[in-house]
Amino acid sequence: MKIRIPLFLCLLIVSLSHAQSGFDRHAMLENIALNVVLPCHERFVQAAIAFEEATERLASSANLAKLETAQAAWKTAGSSWAHCELFQFGGLEIMILHNQINKRPNLTQIANAINSDTELSSAFIESQGSSMKGLAAAELLLFSEQGNDAVLNQLQNERQRQFLLALAQNLSAKAQELVAYWSPTAQDYASKFAAADGADGSTKGSINMTMNQLISLLEQINREKLATPLGGTEAGGTARPETAEAYLSQSSSERIVANLEGAISLFTGANGLGIDDYLDSMDQGLLASQIIDQLDAAREALQDLGSLEDAVVNNPERVSQIFNVLKNALVLTSVDAANQLGITVTFNDADGD
């Protein structure tokens, strides 16, 4: 006791005369918000607008060239989105917005809407649930297992084209809402994120969110995007390519590549301060580089893989190898890095000890 009071006084006095030492977490979060998250969303807006324009041309009259342009624009928008997918920071409104951009669609509801008399517009799409919105719903109208002739045949129906256009317009509006949410000139969540006015009012709040999103994405990729199409999560183990994220467009591997690019940019802070620098400041540079290496290795392997939908059937060993690389990345992130950073790998704030 006799030691404690002078000790606390001593701590207090020196701290008052001492600026915060060590790593500047605020600067790291600001860099992530302004130089990683915001530009990613801005690129997504550009891609969504390009997709909307391509869809407008297709909506006036459908032909193969216009369809292929729209399909390419859709794939670019899909990859741009996949890059930003893990930046789901903020409250419930952001979770809803993310769902509205890319959620598994309900084919029956979409068919019913097309076959009804309702005016098909962006406002109509806005009034509908997430399963009738976004990229995944547009994929159903732009791609078919039977090929582009079948798609063009479907698109002869004007209401099908109108629905597609309405989807593209709504997607572009949602993308702009996201940019407005982050932009310092609009809602400026970037500042809140940097000040970590997110989970618990300290910088730990945003770092917690960042790491949890990273961990959650890696688990999602392994569980839903790789193991499930491989047939690895069910007894019997037969490949189920139709469960891949973008089966109709055969672009699932591009999506995962973009997911991993987003993860790497978040972890490294692009050209500025990132989680890797934070770990480095704790003498954990080796761990940081191991994580980057694993993410990079998985990304490169997926780029070389070609179609994931084909590979799960014809080259499952290669997909399993990628799964294992990502499993290592997941352990290094959710076990080693989480331990070093003292973050809570959980999505609630239940008390500890």
Place this chain on the structure above:
Amino acid sequence: MLNPGAVKTLPRLNLAGLERQGSSLPLALFRMAFGLLMFISTVRFLAMGWVNEFYLVPQVHFTYFGFGWVKPLPAFGMYLVFALMLVSTLLITLGLYYRISIIGFFLLFSYLELLDKSFYLNHYYFVSLLSFLLIFLPPHKSLSLDACLGRTRAANTVPLWTHQIIKLQLALVYFFAGIAKLNPDWLFQAQPLRIWLRANTDLALIGGFFDFFWVALLMSWAGMLYDLCIPFLLFWRKTRPFAYLAVIAFHILTALVFPIGMFPWIMLVSTLIFFDERDVLRLTRVLPFLSPKQVRTYPSRAAARLPLISSILLGFFFMFQIGLCLRHFAYPGNVLWTEEGYRFSWRVMLAEKTGQVLFTLKNNDTGENWLVFPSEYLSPQQQKQMSFQADMILQFAHFLRDGFEKSTGDDISVFAEAYVSLNGRPSQLYLDPGQDLAKLSYDLAPRAWILPFFKSSY
């Protein structure tokens, strides 16, 4: 020493000093503070939506060994438990129907704690112990509606042992928490404090220091010495005021830095019991309405002796607790790693542990293998806790085995690939990945399939 004269009627323990009387105020104030704090704690639990999240949503619950029969009730029942708990905490605070309220609170609270070990917290265990003790004590003899309404005989004094036993309970918590800190990680690596302090460098005024190793080391040692010494410093009258200041400083600091919920407040309030007779006299000078108008003693001097049966029961109560604290000696390996004997032994804030586990199931009749991600079945909190605790991994493996054996009618094997990191060390394989968990029984025997702990570091 037994009182031979009393044996034929009602056996009583007549240890020197136990029949001494003291003011009933400290105990009454303690009761009120405890009731109020438990009321706030219960309201907080409800407001956080944890009834739904902890008890209603999960499809699996990790029950304690021997308590597999404790099951959550349907939604209405669970909310009724909380409603009754709220009522009991208010009645305890007011001192109305005290005995039945405290028994009710103890049963309801302990029921909730037994439902799922994913939500085990040391201070919940402490609350259960304290409420059990309070069943046997008379804190409603003053400042209570029971006394005002004549439901119990009001008294200004109660036997001193009723204070001492709470002090003993608190001393036991602190002392064993201090003993548990006598480990190399805590004393020489300043872990896990180093990790936790580094994550809080933005804390006003003192946060800037949390980056330094020597600060973590100093605080680790201060924490260890605090835990080991504070019961004695609180017992000793001369050091008591300073000791209580240290209690305030220590627990406020931990409340600021760590997400430990109600724990600091429970300890702050509980340690008030150390203020004795003379301190109470001072209090009654400041707050004259608390001072007694006439002296009434509870119970009579003879009856103040502890009944033999109660003393035996309480003796067992404390022996049992000490036994739980020491049971880790019966297991090989580092208790921080194996967690065999970890819970219920006041190992507070000793480990920063993270884990990741993936299950592979095998149908032995068809030869099919498949993966199970725990997130398909568990809440994030359950998943987090299970990922580094072998007994929970085994329980979950049995849940998977039972479910798939029932749906397929085949023989199922379950293997776990688990990686765990402890106090800043690199992750390492935690369990033998070749061990079929489905074939093991869930018991208290040492778990040879937990792989040895390598004390490496980055």
